[in-house]
Amino acid sequence: MKISRRIAVTVAAAATAALLMAGCTSRNDSGASDGGGDSGGGDLTVAFVPKLQGIPYFEAMNTGGQKAAEELGFTWLYQGPTTADAAAQADIVRSYIQQGVDVLFVAPNDPDSLAPLLQEAKDAGIHVATTDTDAPDSVREVFVSQASSQGIGETLTDTLLKAMGGKGKYAIVSCGETAANLNAWIEVMREHTAEKYPDSEIVDVVYAGEDQAAATSMATDLMNAHPDLTGLVGVCTSSAPGVAQAVTDAGRIGKVFTVGLGTPKSMQPYLESGASSGSILWDVEALGYLTGWAGVQLASDAGFEATNKVSDALPAVEYDDSTKVLLLGPPMIFTAENAGDYDY
Structure with missing residues (x-):
């Protein structure tokens, strides 16, 4: 058959x-x-x-x-x-x-x-x-x-660092620790940051699974652990709104900038409020x-x-x-x- x-x-x-x-x-x-x-x-x-x-x-x-x-x-x-x-x-x-x-x-x-x-x-x-x-x-x-991994990683980095004025410390909230695509994008971000933005550094990478609430909690912890943090990246469609929500809750819009891979509808409120400087997707x-x-x-x-x-x-x-x-x-x-x- x-x-x-x-x-x-x-x-x-x-x-x-x-x-x-x-x-x-x-x-x-x-x-x-x-x-x-x-x-x-x-x-x-x-x-x-x-x-x-x-x-x-x-x-x-x-x-x-x-x-x-x-x-x-x-x-x-x-x-x-x-x-x-x-x-x-x-x-x-x-x-x-x-x-x-x-x-x-x-x-x-x-x-x-x-x-x-x-x-x-x-x-x-x-x-x-x-x-x-x-x-x-x-x-x-x-x-x-x-x-391409190169295109995604570089676009995330460039969009964030433009908002940060080309310098400062930022952290990444990812989803699955074993997800090949997310890890490839993060590696590109590391390389692109080191090569193009010598006055900037990634201070930490954490993993929230596909859980938006967990991403918000982890982003809040990152801001508390690094008082001089000026950037956050959500490297998946649940962590992107999650990090923007954390900045909103902390009253730090305009002080801590975020970008991420979020769907347009989920990110629209944060883009309009300024909690997110850009959502990179396809x-x-x-x-x-x-x-x-x-x-x-x-x-x-x-x-x-x-x-x-x-x-x-x-x-x-x-x-x-x-x-x-x-x-x-x-x-x-x-x-x-x-x-x-x-x-x-």
């Missing part, structure tokens, strides 16, 4: 590609069948397991994946743990392996512990890939990356759409070109064959002026 299904998927995906080349759009109007994110109606199933379900960031990715499913004609499955827990995430991955999905995308909480499960999925005939967060030492076939729904599109490419063995026209909104997505990375594009900076233009 699995072999014949793969053949059918290849034929269906090729037909979809032909329609897209002709400028047509195939849409299944049935929409989502339940709150878990099922969408589309094709035989091809693309499953996505986020780090955490229920937060605006990954829900926006789910929306983008659903849109891709409706337009390209496949079934999109979405389920993640209710806490950022590697073991709970692994249980969901095992469930999708047992279901025999065609393509499995994961944003791993712990890339190393997940690697054996991705091997198990591959052995079962499932295409395996990562999105948002990579597991580079695994059998994943592609990593759908939101932006089009999260577009990242979900690109993930779904990449799933179709994997299932049909179509591969990726150096430059890919995914849709009218994503006309030139670059792919690096040496690293197997599909890159959404450069990061965006959200401010008080443009944050209200987005609904996530």
Whole structure:
């Protein structure tokens, strides 16, 4: 059954590609069948397991994946743990392996512990890939990356240090201690700070998990421990509003500057109040759409070109064959002026 299904998927995906080349759009109007994110109606199933379900960031990715499913004609499955827990995430991955999905995308909480499960999925005939967060030492076939680590780390640093006047001490509140993408961005921040801002230094890095309240508490502790601290960075979508809230609660807006990777809606109040000097992110729904599109490419063995026209909104997505990375594009900076233009 699995072999014949793969053949059918290849034929269906090729037909979809032909329609897209002709400028047509195939849409299944049935929409989502339940709150878990099922969408589309094709035989091809693309499953996505986020780090955490229920937060605006990954829900926006789910929306983008659903849109891709409706337009390209496949079934999109979405389920993640209710806490950022590697073991709970692994249980969901095992469930999708047992279901025999065609393509499995994961944003791993712990890339190393997940690697054996991705091997198990591959052995079962499932295409395996990562999105948002990579597991580079695994059998994943592609990593759908939101932006380059260099671009994100440097933009975070430059935005903060501009607000700080190019000098001073700052601290970082991250989320998962084992998250490969967050750690890569922090490393770039360390290097970029040392090279470009000799009068500035990072005094501490702490980890709040995917918990906004914990991020606020930790940011408050950092300000108390370092009275001369003038900057805070929230390196994930829960810690970004968390550090801005801490500065607000402490009455230190304009004295301690913050930036972070926050969704536009969650950061808008802080951008408007001045508690945040900028939110660095990307089009999260577009990242979900690109993930779904990449799933179709994997299932049909179509591969990726150096430059890919995914849709009218994503006309030139670059792919690096040496690293197997599909890159959404450069990061965006959200401010008080443009944050209200987005609904996530």
